Structure formats: C-alpha cells, structure tokens
Amino acid sequence: MSFDFTEVAVRDVSRHYGRRRALARVSLTCRSGEVLGLLGPNGAGKSTLLSILATLLAPSTGQVCYGSHTAGQAGPALRARLGFLSHDLHLYPELTARENLEFFARLYGVEAVSERVTTALGRAGLTARGGDVVSGFSRGMRQRLALERALLHEPRLLLLDEPFTGLDDASVAALVARLHELRATDRIIVVVTHDLDVAERLLDKVAVLKDGRLVAFDDAHGRIREHYRAHVAVGDRCS
C-alpha cells in the first residue's frame, strides 16, 4: 500500500442518472498544499463530484486521475489515501466515540491504534466524552468526531462535504485552523460549502458549479464572492 500522489485531475467527467444529468463535462485539478472549494446552489452536483472523487460513484464518462493512476487502476491502495467526511458523517450512533474511532482505525490498518485514537479524541475536544455513545452527541460534536475519523489514517486527499454545518463560531475557527495546518503538511483538500465567509478565509482555489456544469474555476485571491455572484443568482443562495 505504498501508492501516493500529489495531484488530482478531474478530466471531462459527466455523471447522469437516466435522463437526469448531475454533472456535465467537469474538468479541474488540485495539487497538494491546496484547498479547493466547491461552491454552488443545492443540486448543482457538488456532492456528486465529491462522491466521484471518493471513488464511491463511477463517472458515466470521463475519468479522475490520482497522480498517474485512475481509481480503477489503484484500487484499495487508493482508498487508503482518501479521507472522506460525508454529510451523513459515517459514524455508528450505537457505538461510543472511542469505539467508532478504534473500529475504523483497525479497518484502515493504522498502527498504535489506542494512542492515535486518544490523540484524535483530544483534537475533536471529546476526551471526556470518549466513552459515551455517539447517539447522545450534538451535531457539532458528531461533526468534529467524524472529521477526526476521516483523518485517522492521514489521508493524502481529504474530501469534506459541508464540514461547517452545525458548528458554533469557535468550532468553525478551530476547524479552519486545523485545515490550514493540514494544508501545510502537503495534503489535497476539497471542501463543499455554502458558507462564503469561511470560504474566504480558507480557499486557495474555487470552483463554482451550477446545474452540473462548472461555471467558474479560478484561484481564489479573495474574489470568491465575485465569482459566486457572477454565476449564481441571488435567489439560488438560500439553501
């Protein structure tokens, strides 16, 4: 499992469900040390693109290259380098925070499981709640736990679907700081978000999707709002 890569390239990717088109010929790239933001109204295809990047969905046409390999060529070795924070959180509500982390750490073949898990619990601010079942947690706590779960195996490519939902201001600031830290360690980070304020603080590149099409793809340079307003009508913003 020594597969690694420093660039993700989406090449001409489309995905349709019968007659419904979720993504139409999207192409973009992202390198390590960069945070790419996927913006757009609901139903624009952001989550579909993220699922394709996570290898959960296969593109109908086109391909995604992780370094010099496609998902099909790399197989499980690629999955070992992916971290995915889904909107559904991927946590077992009946298990405790610690058990959740331990289970996934073992599945990912992480070494020194209990130390890693203790560190992760600390990072999530849940050291005291490690023995409590997840079903009793607030959305924010689950969100933080799910993020640490996705980071357990130190993935190269980190995919985050709406990571700021349900977080209070302090947690958002902490998460932004954490992502800056991760960016500094040469990761590729892709974030789906609605929150333009956070986006301005975080993103290096921005891709705006609308109706499955990529309508803008550019370096961010503080012009995120411009890009967004230019392509997405104001009415679309409320989600």
Added chain:
Amino acid sequence: MKKGYPLFVLLAVVLFSVAPIMVARAPYEATMGLVQKIFYYHVPSAMVMFLSAFICGIASAVYLFKARPEADRIAAAAAELTVVFGLIVLVTGPLWARKAWGVWWQWDARLTSTLLMWMIFVAYLLVRRFGGPGAEKLGAAMAVFGMANVPFVYVSVNIWRTIHPTTRVVPTLSPGMRGPFWFCVIAFMLLFGLLLAVRARLEQRRADVEHLYLIAGEE
C-alpha cells in the same frame, strides 16, 4: 438484420397459421384424446422458456462482470419472454393435468420447479420495475443467482415429489405426432428469437433516446 425483420415476421406468421392445421391432423392419442394436443404448444413453450431463462442468466452475468449495457438489454428482454412463455406453460400444464390426473394442480416435481423458476423471473421484473436507480444490477444478481439455483430447485423438488410422466416423451412419439411437434418447436423458437431481437432493439432505442436527451441538455 434490420432488413430481415419483415421476412422473419412473415415466416413466423406462416408457421403459426399452419401449426393448428398440422396439430389438428395429427393422430389422436389413445388415452388422452383431444387434450393431448395441448402438448404441441406446452412442450415447445417450456423449451423456449428454459432457453430464454438461460440466455437471461448468461447475459446478466456478462453485464455484472463486464458492465456491458447491451448485455443488460438482452437480459431484460429475455426475462420478459421467460415470464410470458412460462405463463403459457403454467396455463397449459394444469389444463392437461385436469384430464390426466383429475386435478388442476398437482405438486408434481416438474410443475413445481417450473413455477419456482418462473417466480424468480417475475421477481427479476419486479425489482427492475420498482427497485429505483441501480435496479439493473439487482436484477442481474437475481438472474445469476436464479440460474445457479436451478439445479438445487430441480433436485430438491424432485426428491420431494415426483409424478410427472417420467418416461422421456419426445423420442417415443408416434411418427404422426413427431412432425407437428417439431414443427411447433421451430415455430416457437422462431417467435422467441424474433421477440427477443425486437425487444432488445426497443431497449437499445430507448437508451439512444436517453442519450439524445442528455446531449440536448448539454447544449
């Protein structure tokens, strides 16, 4: 292939118009009398049903492992035809059974296993129709598992119960019956091939239309 259709249709029509005459002229069977004539449609239908089920299973396996959409279209067409011809078998069977055994339905081995196989393909159609997105794969799995299941159904039902005429019927037919019988087999096979091709082509056309809609949407 496309040009051949009218010819094949014509041929099938001719065969099916001649078949009743041949069946009517065939000699009466001693014990069963008129009811025995069901046999000319019952057995060819059963042959077609099993052939069709087999095609569906193979095509589904190809679709599952090679992800070829054409294979899925053939599988879908074959599954529908399995159900249709299976229905003919399951209706004509009891008609014959009423006369031969005095009851409409006997839990006889071959009858029961045919019913079970037929149910697998009805389930296939149901899951394709109501399974939502990705249902083709569910159907394909059902067909592959259904095919693997045939020997088990056959063996278990056979041990469980057997009263079907076990002597091999076909080779012992009197010469007068043999002609009409094989004539009917050919007619049914031709009809099946024709329906399969037409149905698979319809699916193909449907996929083409979907594709055109997609392209139009991208403009």
Added chain:
Amino acid sequence: MFLKVAWLVMRKDLTVEVRSREIVYTTVFFAVACVLVFAFALVKEGRPLEDAAAGIMWISVAFAGTLALGRTFERERHSETLRALMLAPVSRPAIYVGKLLGIVLLLLIVEAVLVPLVGLLFHAPIWNRPLLLIALLVSGTVGFSAVGTLFAAMLVRARSRDVMLPILLYPITIPVIIAGVRGTAALFEPVPAVDLAQMWLALLAFFDVVFVTLSLWTFEPLMTE
C-alpha cells in the same frame, strides 16, 4: 487480513447488538408469534398435522431472518456507514463475510429459543438426533443468510427495499426451506430416518458452498455504484 476484517466487522455488529438488543428481542418475539399463528392454522383437535413442527420451525426462521436482515442493514444505512465500509482499503468480500457471520450468529440465537419452543408445543422429539438437527439448522441458516446478506446489502440503496428483500430472497432460498423442512421432519419421525436427513444435509452443504462462493464473487461488482 481477510479474516481480521471479517472479524472486525462481525464484532462491531455484535457490539452494537449487545448494546441495544433490539434485533434479538424483536426477532425472537416475532419468531414466537409466527409459531403461534401457524399453530392455529395447523393444529387440529389438539393434535398438530403431520410434519407441522418442522415446517413451522423453518418458516419462522425464514421470516425472522428476513426481519433481522432488514434491520441489520437499516443500521448501516442510518449514517451511510455501509459506504464508509466500502471506502475502507480492505477487500470488500471480507466485509460481506463479516456481515454474514453476524447475521448467522443472530439467527442461531433466535433458533436456540425457537427450536425448544416448537419441540415443546408440538411434541417434536428434538432430542432424537441433536447433532444432526444442529447441523441441519446451521447449514440451512448459513445458506439462507448467504443469499440474504448479499441481497440486503445491495438493496440498501434501492427503493422499496423492505418488500424487495423477501421478493428476491424467497424464490432463491426455496431449496433451503425444502431441504430444511424435509430433513428436520425425517429426524422428527418416531424412528428417525437418519440417512434421509443426511442426504438433505448434504444438499444444504452443497447449497452453502455454491452460494457463499457466488456471493463473494459478485459482492464487489454489485456494491459499486
């Protein structure tokens, strides 16, 4: 590695179940309710019809098994954890085996309650050949669950999965039911027909081998969207 992953998944399922006990309690109760419902249909003037005990036992197992399968995978759907399992860099058939073992264990617990109950209510001589009876139950349960686990897993994303599961599962598992019922009925005879039961057991074992292999083989292509 394969076995370790299967073990991890099974242990996770059992931990969840031990904590909530939801599936065990509801499934056992459901199975008992089934037995009673069938009793009213198949007991005449205080005496059960011939072979009723074996039939009732297996039908209850099949029904309760469907329920347990549905619930187990409903749990994996709740926070899309099945996708999380699919994302893990492990062999996917190992995940299937883990889920399968969990289901089989759960159903064996249900049977541990069900079989004595049937023996008691229908005067079935369950102690005739206990080892052979256990072998029939285990192999039948494995066969039923092997097909059931695969179908329930692939139905997680489908619409109307609750009704689709039995529709797909029962036609395929009919041989298991026939072999289970006939084999058990042979054991419940006043003089147990051992060789008959052994023949049915062989059929079940063969079914298990074929369908577990087939499931392992098709799990990966079926679970890719």
